[in-house]
Amino acid sequence: MVSQHFPSGRSGWIAWLRGAALCFLFAGGVAAQAATPRTNHLSDSHDPYLQEHAHDPVDWYPWGAQALDEARRENKPIYLSIGYSACYWCHVAQRELYRNPQIAALMNRWFVNVLVDREQRPDIDHIYMLARQIMTRDSGWPNNVFLTPDLQPFYIGSYFPPKATAQQEGFPTLLATLHKNWTQHPAEVKRIAAQIAQAMQAAAISGDASAPIDPAAWTQTAQTEALHRFDALDGGFASATSAARFPQPPLLAWMLARGGAGEPKATYAAVFTLQAMAQGGLMDQLGGGFRRYAVDPGWSVPHFEMMLSDNAQLLSVYARAYAQTRLPDLRWTAQRTARFLLRDLRLPQGVFATAIAAETGGVEGATDLWTTAQIDGVLGPQQAQAWFALYALTTVHPGSESGVLRQRRDVAEHLLRQGQWVARLEQLAPQRRALLAARNHRPQPRRDDKIVTADNAMAIRALAQAGMVLDDRTLTEAAVRAADWEWQHAWNPRQRLLVHQWAGGHVGNPGFLDDYAELARAYLTLASVQHDARWSQRASDLVAAMLQRFAAPDGSLRSAPTSDALPFPTPLQGDVHRPSGQSAAIAVLLELAQRTGQAHWADAARRALRPLALQVQARPLDWPDLLQTLGSAAGRAVFASPQQIARIRPADCSGLPQGACSSDRVQVKWLASDRLQLHIAPSFHINANPATEPNLIATTLLVGGQPLPGVRYPPPLLFRPAFAPQGIAVWEGRVTLDLPALTPAQRAALALRVQACNATTCLAPSVMPITAPTSSPPQPSPQMGRE
Structure with a gap:
């Protein structure tokens, strides 16, 4: 076994590439192909982002059999670029790389080039963003991935400059290096790609169905972490690795819910953040609505794209905050956000466009930037003076005279x-x-202008909620109109199929889990607002179809329809920036159970939550929408919450995606004052103590970083993988460790060093702190012995 199957960062990959082959470029640049086609394989697409690239000299393909067959037939790697229409750096790459005939010639000669709109195919986006997180421990768009013809990634990055900079190689150099390695060292490239693929498979495996479902412990752990991360100076919930601030609407909504449950610190953190966001450049101070995120802690300098999904969620949060606090500033901000949705994103059909781009004429934020002189020219000196008594301009680029408006x-x-x-x-x-x-x-x-079902569903739900809270019938009427359009155009009652998107008047691909779940949630919200039975019936029809299409035999819910063209399962996302499909589905199942009293909805919710339990327990703050649902009346009616000590993810797992760290697959529980039980996820094992070979990480109890003497470890099982036919001593399932008598200081410093593996892959090893029980653990009953 190998302790780690993926590089520790992008620099490691660049070093490997340089070591495997010398970089080269043709002295005079590579000549363009004899004839650049006027259009490429995207010309028939109806997706707006793909249409924008239809005239690039790059011979782009959409994702599909044609491109994948071409790669296998020609034995060429795939260059997969995943972006979206409002992404600024995606368009920079198009101008600097994909419209450059010399660079396009290199791409066309050496690679099969595939372009994906992440809003059209979120399943592909999620799969290869997991690869990005594993390989570089960052994320963002564009996400550019080099794949083998079997769709396994071997190099990954974001924006690549056309010429070398102090930080990066130029894109032509990178292309030449990767091509040379593929043609001269294919076995090594495939070996690395296979190891990354194994890590991706392991990270995407569902959790242990036997993990405890403990909403109370999850909630307490998440609340403690959220309040610890709360930035009391600027608002928001700070990341230790980035100055950027994202609104995180699911987290804000959950914090308000915690405040409503009697936690005033949670209310304060949420409201302070909402007020700080409304004062900053994150909010469009002229037209209302919110930009994607801010690059600084003070919410002053935004990335300028404006997304339907963000603004729909924030409308809901501000309306809820006003209902809870009756603060007039929150009401004013909710009203301005609703006006933005209806004025700038609503289409003639009554549904909503997906996004507004960040750039105008190739300049990010150009439409929204002002100079003092420009404002003086519009308002005149006297009115400008009154304006600047409240407002200020924050420069976006150093040395620039123009800036974005924010409140002082x-x-x-x-x-x-x-x-x-x-x-x-x-x-x-x-x-x-x-x-x-x-x-x-x-x-x-x-x-x-493409119409995405899940995003529109969130807008419908938010408008219905805001219409009720703000006593504004126009918002409710807008919600009803959009909801009826979705039912008439996106839902096929004969096939019981929901469409994911419409673009250019054309039906798009089939819906994903969140499309079904979010639209059903929206209909139940309308049922509450209008007391009209048709909305409840529509929700029931959608949820029944959702379970038929996405429920696995164990009850877990897949995020995407099954597809033979995808080599990896779609990984779980959590609720960081928007509710996951799983969280939205559990919410609507529980609400239907409460409304109808029908037990099969509650049973489906239990079965859907069980496989998530291990991941939620490992990182509960990543699941705020789910926690809000479990803390609701509908959630409490179905899920009991035994008081157990929740486990905080160890520091050595920081930055790794869910499921990629050994602590994600192993739980530790006290059975008695001198006994611990380890729960190992299905299909995984851990090395016994002693380990079979010195290079294997033996499972070891530590005190102060040193092995604890006197521990009685259980006898091992013999595991015989293909690479070790002689056998490896391991433990599986549940094992019990007998401890010597411990002093209070030893008990407080106790930890477990462990590495979890399956038949092909070992996860990142971890040292897991073991929380000392606040009182003596219960003595085991007869059936709680060794297993």
Whole structure:
């Protein structure tokens, strides 16, 4: 066995590539192919992002059999680029790389080039983002992956510059290096790709169905971590590795729910963050609505794309926060967000476009940037002076005279304390209208008009909720109109099939789990608002079809329809930026169970949650939408919450995706004051103590980092994989360790060193702290002996 099957970072891959072959370029550049076609294989696509690339000199293919067959027939690697229409760096790459005839010639000669819109194919996006996280421990778009013809990744990155910089090789150099390695060292490339594929398979395996379902412990662990991460200076929930701030609507909604359950610190953290976001450049101070995220902790400098999914969720959160606190600033922000949705994203059919791009004319944020002189020219000196008493310009690029509007923080916070924030904003409404009118005369960023079912469902739900909370019938009517359109156009009652997207008037690919679950949730929200039985019936029909299409025999819910063309299962996502399909599905199942009293909905929810339990327990803060559901009345009615000590993920697993660390596959429980039981996930094993060979990591109890003497380890099993026919001493299932008498200091410093493996792959090893029980553990009953 090998302790680690993937490189520790991008620099390791570059070093390997350089060591395997010398980089080379043709002295005068590679000549373009004799005739560049006017269109490529994307010309028949109806997806807006793919259409934008249909005239690139790169011979792009959409994902599908034609491209995959070509790669296998020609024995060429695949260059897979995953992006989306509002992604700024995706368009930079198009201008600098894909429209460059010399670079396109290299790509066409040496690779089969495949372009994917992540909003059209989230399953492909999730699979190869997992590869990115394993290989580089980062994420983002574009996600550019070099694959073997068997779709196994062997090199990955994001934006590649056309020429070398101090930080990166130029893209032509990288292409030449990868081509030379593929043609001269194919066995080594395939070996590395197979190891990465094994790590991906292991990380995507479902959790232990026998892991305890403990919502109370999960909630307490997540709340403790969230409050620890809360930035009391700027708002938001800080990451230790990034200055960027994302709104994280599911987390904010859950924190409000915790506040409603009697946790005032959670309410404060959520409301403070919502107010900070509304003051910053993250919010469009002229037109309302929110940008994708901010690059700084103060929410001042945004990435300028505006997404339907973000704004729908934030409308719901602000409306809920207002209902809970009755603070007028939260009401004002909810109203402005709703107006943005109806004004800028609503299509003539009544449903909603997916996104507005970040750039105009190749410049990020160009439409939204101002200079002081420009504002003076629109408003005149006197009104501009009143405007700048509240507002300021924050430069986006060093040395630039232009900037993005935000509120002066000290002034805004003073107004909030005095209860005058909304009044001041209303006083400045004439200036705001004048500036917005002037901005509307500028060139505008592109809008992606494709209709994504799950995103529209979140908008329907948010508008229905906001309409009720804000007592605004126009919002409810907008929700009803969009909901009816989805039922009439996206749902096929004969096939009981929901469509994932519409683009250019054409039906797209079949729906994913979150499409079914989110639309059903939206219909149940309308049922609550309108007391109309048709919405409940539609929700029931969708959920029945959802279970038929996505439920596995063990009850777990797949994220995507099964496909022979995908080499890996779609990994679980959690609820960091939006609810996962699994969380949304469990929520709607529990609500149907509560509404109808029918036990089969509750049973389906239990079966769906059970395989998630191990992952949720390992990282509960990644699942706030699920935690909110489990803490609701519907959730409490179905799931008991035994008081158990939750386990916090060890520090040496930080940065690894769920399921890729050994601590994700092993649990430790106290059976008595001198006995521990290890629970090992199905299909996995851990090395016994002593280990068969010195290079294997023996499972060892540690105190202060040193092996604890006197532990009685159980006898091993003999595991005979293909690479070790002589056998390896392992443990599987549940094993019990008998401890010597421990002092309080030893008990507090106790940890387990472990590495989990399956038949082909070993996960990253981990040292798992073992939380000392607050009281003496229970004595074992007769059936709790060794297993």
